[in-house]
Amino acid sequence: MLRITLRDGEKAIVNGAVIRAVGRTQIAIENKVSILRGSEIMRPEEATTPARQLYFAAMLAYIDPASRDSHHEAVVGLVGALIAALGTAEAKAACIRFAGEIAQGEYYKALGSAREVIAFEDAVVAQQAA
Structure with missing residues (x-):
């Protein structure tokens, strides 16, 4: 299991879907996914x-x-x-x-x-x- 924490407003990409944290958010990933956190995402x-x-x-x-x-x-x-x-x-x-x-x-x-x-x-x- 992978745990990531996103700050309020921080974006991440999970299997191609862009998600944005509303408030400080912890996410537990329980299977294999492609994930990028905000600083890793290039526009x-x-x-x-x-x-x-x-x-x-x-x-x-x-x-x-x-x-x-x-x-x-x-x-x-x-x-x-x-x-x-x-x-x-x-x-x-x-x-x-x-x-x-x-x-x-x-x-x-x-x-x-x-x-x-x-x-x-x-x-x-x-x-x-x-």
Whole structure:
């Protein structure tokens, strides 16, 4: 059993359904579900860079299994471009780890790796701006 606590107004996605807490809410999940809490949810307008688009595509693959094949196509194209664009071995390793997790169907775990890729991309952008 998985227990999560949502703050008042916090949103979560459970098997594709968006839920919003009214008051502080505790939810007990008793079977296997795809669940994302508020901070893990990315809106389409937030997918403004290749790494964020990668996260968004992986998130959709996780919460929208009916359209998973089309989301996979987006993921494959983006991960290849990011491996080529991000210069460090650590960044490339994060991309490869992400791709492996997606290939194994570990979508939630892949979102964590995608957040690492976003951090590497942010560092490259900051370095180029300096």
